[in-house]
Amino acid sequence: MTLFILAYLAGVLTILSPCILPVVPFILARANQSFHRSGLPMLLGLAFAFAAVASLAAVAGGWAVEANRFGRAAALVLLAAFGLGLIFPSLSARLAAPLVTTGSRLTTWAQDGRAGTLSSLVLGVATGLLWTPCAGPVLGLILSGAALSGPGPQASALLLAYGIGAATSLGAALLAGRQILGRLRPSLLWVERTRRLAGVAVVGSVVLLGLGLDTSLLQRLSAEQTAKLENTLLTKLAKPLGGWGQSAEAAVPDTLSGPLAALLDRQGWINSPPLRAEALRGKVVLVNFWTYSCINCLRALPHVKAWAETYKAQGLVVIGVHTPEFAFERDPDNVARAKAALGVSYPVVLDNDFRIWRAFGNSGWPGIHIVGADGRIRHQATGEGRYDQSEQAIRRLLAEANAPGAADGRQPVEGQGTQKEADWANLRSPETYLGHDKAERFASPGGLTRDAPREYQHPATQPGNFWSLSGNWTVGSEFAVPNAAGGGLRYRVHARDLHLVLVPGSPDRPVRFRIRIDGAAPGASHGADTDEQGFGTVRDGRLYQLVRQAGPVATRTVEIEFLDPGVRAYAFTFG
Template sequence: MLLFAISYLAGVLTILSPCILPVLPFVFSRAGTSFLRGILPMLAGMALTFALVATLAAVGGSWVVTANEIGRALAVVVLAVLGLSLLSPVVATTVAAPFVALGMRLSPDRETGEVNIGGSLLLGVATGLLWAPCAGPVLGLVLTGAALNGANGQTTLLLAAYATGAATSLALAVLAGGRVLALMKRSLGIGERVRQALGVAVLAGVVAIAFGFDTGALARLSYASTAGIEQSLLQRLGASPPGGQEGRLASEDATAPGYRSILPVEGTLPALDGATTWLNSAPLSASSLRGKVVLVDFWTYSCINCIRTLPYLRAWAEKYREQGLVIIGVHSPEFAFEKKLDNVKAAVDRFGITYPVAVDNDFRIWRAFRNNYWPALYFVDAEGRIRHHQFGEGSYERSEQAIRELLAEAAGGRPAHEEDVTPHASAAEAAPDLAALRSGETYLGYAQATGFTSPQGLGTDQRRDYTIGDLALNTWGLSGTWTTASDHARAEAPDAALAYRFEARDLHLVLGPAPDDGRPVRFRVTLDGDPPGADHGADTDADGYGVISDTRLYQLVRQSGAVRGRRFEIRFLAPGANAYAFTFG
């Protein structure tokens, strides 16, 4: 229930986002009309259409994208007719008959001012089609969850709650606007000019939408203006993570013959038959693992938090294997390149992983666990019951104590008094310097990009020349020729550069060569305009040079002295490099 409340309140906040601007003229075209016949049907149509289109987007598939673009184009035409009919009756009567009828149906009657419920509903449908691609970060979280957990009734209801919240705030705005318009008509007698002004506003909105301004610049402004509010809301009202309560750990002296841990039962180990393939092992099943203590780790190989957890997983696998512990890595990809089996195999070799890895490209195991996190660790007892979990990196001592308790329970003994593992970790696997960390994960594809400041604005699947401009802390920019896709930015010419002003000990960047030819791409990194010297990362030398040979996370900076804010720049010496996301440590 709490998730629905969060979605509804997030929808209410949509009115604060510039992303809603192109929709407002169409909504305010119903200002001053009957609430039941004009405003309510329009908002209901908008909310229902939005929920339907967004649900289809969650299901995925190229046909959905095409259908949405077709519907969007039709909506632009319909609303352009509405704008023309508001602007001039002469123009409206000269338009082809079917469009005239539709446009006039959407407009209030010129003599009586009455509106048609069906026309208002149709206006809402058209507006919902326009609004669907432009909703803010919470919508992105809902759709991401739907993509990972599968489309279901809850997804649609969450989207409907979000749309209802937006409709609520818009209804209040329209009602207030209607009173203002009524006052202007009574006192100044300029009703016709008000109607024409609405027509101009509608047409301006149509032009903005037709040129993609609503899903481009306004969408990016939406992230900047509302993401903080929505994130604060989520943190204040955030629901408990799935998987039950945090497991309590028994003290080491809570022992007796027939020892049983007080770790609560959180669920049952689901079937593991959804993997597309297995590495380092034949396929495993829940039944074949009975009698073993199992640790299931959901990870993906370019995730920095997952990478920093791996040294502990390797150490636990080695230390407790003979006592009956089985660690299973479930590789559930975040980016498309992480679905390629050769990339996953290379990562398993590179990280020295010898325990079984289930390749979960279809997210079937992920959904079976109802998981939502990278990394996520689930601790399963010898009877196949989930007894403890850890979401995110950290809490390694508590996790190891859970392993010892479950092994002791399975053996009928007591947890051993042992030292916790202290694995050696270097390069990107080293723990972060949290005290000095002032920068956070930043995606470079336009679907989730934040902090972009190049004056040209971030293009959407367009080849464009950029200049970097001034950078404040945690902002970034491009120079040279780039094409930005939904999940990455691609350097299209030699000397294309990417700059970021950050404050952290470590800077990582997920990079890869062009997938069509896979040729290595050389690059050079500078800090504040100079070679990094002693501050170079594991994947660069002191002069800042490095090579992109495969698609993975690259450590480009590790500050060797006191951590301070720096201006990072990477310049690609050949075209073809793909850049996905910054992470810091």
């Protein structure tokens, strides 16, 4: 019972968190309706939908997350229709816009005494599908316990208690809004303006959620006070919580101060149990922010692995924080496979919501942060290079911590394959994204067409560092996809190495490709993922090395022909 009370109170406290803000307009839009027939069913729908989705996400893996994308899309359409119906009720029939007409009908249905309860419940479920609260200490405890214990009624009941707690605080806000409206002088003009303002707020929230700004923007705002309150609850109720999921001690981050506390209430550790405070307190800790398809991260990795091995005996703790750049890098199975393939033996924790990233104030990939035995960040380095400075900081902080024995200086680190240091003297090509959100220097005639299939052609002449397409492609926000076999991709490059981030359309359908350099097979200049004839196969999502120039580095035209459709091409990087 204590754990249910704790979950409920943590849900109540979400009203203080910025993550609740996108939900508030949906709730307040019902302030002028009966609470029992409108507000209460909507809040219950929100709580039950959140509990169902969170339960699946905790125990069912990536397929549940993928399925919820469709539920979110449907909810966005439904709530957008509702908001537009509030703004344009008199224009819906005349404009004959399907979305506005649907919104107008939905609004009428929601105000109908016979159907108001059901419609409010439907809107509540839609809101619950969109609501993603900040994973504070208590929610982290519940989700970790659910993941460790497997599916069961207790996990779902705890998540429902959390959702009902959030619904309670939102219900209080809804009742307060009704009181304010009741005290204002009633007039048709005022009611009309209030309804329209509510519609604008609803549509604004839909846009915020649809663009993903609820996680990338709102979660950057401080929720420190909420976390402190939750930590107080955990501390006071810690003893009764042992025995379900992870222990109460492991879930209480206030046993460790500073940025390291952000590591303690996380689920998603790979090849390691969740780290506890005693594993980090008083230790020198190196935190490496990385993502497995980032060429800069890969080239820094040999140094981080060498430090972990060399200074382990003196007490250095190395932790990899995997913070993804692309959506496919969020999949825990993908990260686990990459970790094994790259030979990473130290603990890695998933940071899909960038929470640990923000706690450390990290600013790029790779990011090295070395925390002294006093719990403070004593050295930071962003990007490649300055490895000697980082190693000197490790040795100095270990000496301060009175670590036993001082390791001799290491031999120079030499990475292999994609982890080999770049040929900086000849690197003149910049990282190039293929999705239209960040695409630059596109050379095909007619430019890019966003999110729609189209026939492309390579230009007659192509400037250096420009890229082009041939065949039928669809260019999305993050990646470009050939819609038929034979789709071509060309880049005019000046660098020793050319890499391309590629993902097969389906894990069980590899995609074959062939590259040519200046119109010929690459021969000795083939990359680690191609042979001398230029052939290669995309089997999983990662960075592929297509070219490593064997002789003097010169400007070359590299063409990639995909022999099967469906591959997703994300970005060129160079070395």
